[in-house]
Amino acid sequence: RPHLLGIEGLSKPEILDLLDRAEAFVDIERQKNRRRDTLAGRTQINLFFENSTRTQSSFELAGKRLGADVMNMAVSQSSVKKGETLIDTAMTLNAMNPDVIVVRHHASGAVALLAQKVDCSVVNAGDGSHEHPTQALLDALTIRRHKGRIERLTVAICGDVAHSRVARSNILLLTALDARVRLVGPSTLVPGAFRDMGLEVTTSMKDGLKDADIVMMLRLQRERMQGSFVPSVREYFRYWGLDEEKLAYAKPDALVMHPGPMNRGVEIDPAVADGPQSLIREQVEMGVAVRMAVLEAVVAGRGNGAEAVR
Numbered sequence: 684r685p686h687l688l689g690i691e692g693l694s695k696p697e698i699l700d701l702l703d704r705a706e707a708f709v710d711i712e713r714q715k716n717r718r719r720d721t722l723a724g725r726t727q728i729n730l731f732f733e734n735s736t737r738t739q740s741s742f743e744l745a746g747k748r749l750g751a752d753v754m755n756m757a758v759s760q761s762s763v764k765k766g767e768t769l770i771d772t773a774m775t776l777n778a779m780n781p782d783v784i785v786v787r788h789h790a791s792g793a794v795a796l797l798a799q800k801v802d803c804s805v806v807n808a809g810d811g812s813h814e815h816p817t818q819a820l821l822d823a824l825t826i827r828r829h830k831g832r833i834e835r836l837t838v839a840i841c842g843d844v845a846h847s848r849v850a851r852s853n854i855l856l857l858t859a860l861d862a863r864v865r866l867v868g869p870s871t872l873v874p875g876a877f878r879d880m881g882l883e884v885t886t887s888m889k890d891g892l893k894d895a896d897i898v899m900m901l902r903l904q905r906e907r908m909q910g911s912f913v914p915s916v917r918e919y920f921r922y923w924g925l926d927e928e929k930l931a932y933a934k935p936d937a938l939v940m941h942p943g944p945m946n947r948g949v950e951i952d953p954a955v956a957d958g959p960q961s962l963i964r965e966q967v968e969m970g971v972a973v974r975m976a977v978l979e980a981v982v983a984g985r986g987n988g989a990e991a992v993r
């Protein structure tokens with residue numbers, strides 16, 4: 684039962700194998716040659732305890748394009764609302780013999796716990812502030828298609844790193860592929876402990892974006908800040924919001940990314956989000972190809988490089 688629970692633990696060849704598989708799916712998608720039966724007769728359940736636009740819809744499309752039967756569990760209308768626990772919910776779905784459950788949950792570690800309880804493969808679609816592995820894979824695929832490589836690129840990850848599973852998965856993946864990663868943001872939102880991982884950490888957008896190839900902005904996750912520092916929007920945008928003036932600190936051919944959903948005017952100026960250096964829409968497109976690659980690897984089994992998932 685291979686799972687994809689995080690980028691942590693994946694080797695460089697395993698990551699590259701998933702990116703290469705996804706790359707092939709991009710071409711298939713663009714030719715609108717979408718009929719595949721790799722997962723025909725297989726069942727995929729999407730179990731999202733947190734809201735999602737991109738991740739849930741692209742996992743659904745990815746499964747359907749591979750021929751799987753895909754069921755979206757409507758958590759808000761389920762017996763979770765009557766108090767059924769995560770594990771009881773998982774065991775109930777497990778009794779229907781799915782081949783893979785794609786899970787998003789607000790608690791870090793919840794997806795790994797669930798994976799211990801069920802008989803099928805489990806894919807992490809985001810757990811708390813822990814990991815969002817398919818987001819990091821789609822970000823890497825997007826970067827590689829534009830820059831031709833990941834190694835030796837300078838990637839500035841900016842904003843609310845502390846609460847971001849996207850940042851954590853990207854840090855793990857980008858450093859595994861030998862990129863230079865810088866973290867930029869207010870000290871309350873960028874834990875200094877990341878310095879122990881050999882990363883550069885700065886509060887200054889000017890210093891952090893200097894010579895950057897990629898500027899990756901993060902959403903200010905105010906829903907995860909109960910009781911802690913919540914910056915004012917106006918102040919945050921002034922110092923850490925990416926506008927054209929700050930983007931000019933990066934290399935002239937720097938590319939701008941954001942996992943979405945965006946808070947326009949908070950962490951990113953609409954002129955930059957929709958500007959010529961933005962890859963934000965392409966990131967969404969890559970999401971389908973990456974999730975096809977991951978589903979194929981976990982469900983269709985090992986061999987031919989599918990060792991990329993554990």
Ligand code: CP
Nearest residue numbers: 735736737738942943
């Ligand atoms: N990037 C991302 O995970 O978006 P959703 O929350 O819309 O799935």
